[in-house]
Amino acid sequence: MTDSSDTPERPWRNFYGRRSGKTLRNSQRGYLDADLKALSPGPVDFDENPERRPLDLKALFDDRPVWLEIGFGGGEHMVHMAARYPGVGIIGCEPFINGVAMLLGKIRRAGVTNVAVHPGDVRDLFDVLPAGSITKAFLNYPDPWPKARHHRRRFVTPEHLQPLHRVLAPGAEFRVATDIPDYVRQTLEEVPPAGFDLLDQGGTPWEDWLSTRYEQKALREGREPHYLTFRRR
């Protein structure tokens, strides 16, 4: 039994996004029931890991480098990267369960095995990732929160950037893609003081980029993608 004095207090974390949408198809329900447990990175949620014990990533991915995708949406970028880089392990997190179900279908079809999935909030995952354990992180089309009074909900705020910095290895790459000019502004303002150097920014995607659902929507609606690359100091 655990002495309650060893158990960190559970922080209050507001989550403003959606956790579910349209009723899942039977096949998607099936993917969730059958696959999610086997793809777990280990105990992340407070109920199963109240002491916030660090995950054993070496066991999870056989000592391969580990990358992180934050808010993978439908999972197309994550599966593309997993197929392209079989020597890497990729952990994805996404609280929107319909997106998780879409990812699981794509994982089955692509047959990739170098992935793990946390179907929840990245802040809970940050708690249990060992310091310096991630060598690349992707933030593709984060929720834009366009109203000025909601800008503090954006990912590019210290609440997220501080734990991201802790879990990234020195020299790790942090990629951000967005179609919102004011998100670019806030990213350039907030990411460097959190311990990152800007390496590159502009309208040309990374050589191994796969355009996501949100990018396709942005392009259809006439908005321009912007790609930013940082290096963790």
Ligand SMILES: C[S@@+](CC[C@H](N)C(=O)[O-])C[C@H]1O[C@@H](n2cnc3c(N)ncnc32)[C@H](O)[C@@H]1O
């Ligand atoms: C605008 S969508 C982009 C999805 C996908 N990356 C793409 O490019 O199509 C932003 C995603 O971030 C997820 N998200 C929001 N807050 C999150 C959090 N705290 N942890 C993990 N994912 C989060 C949302 O559920 C949503 O699916």
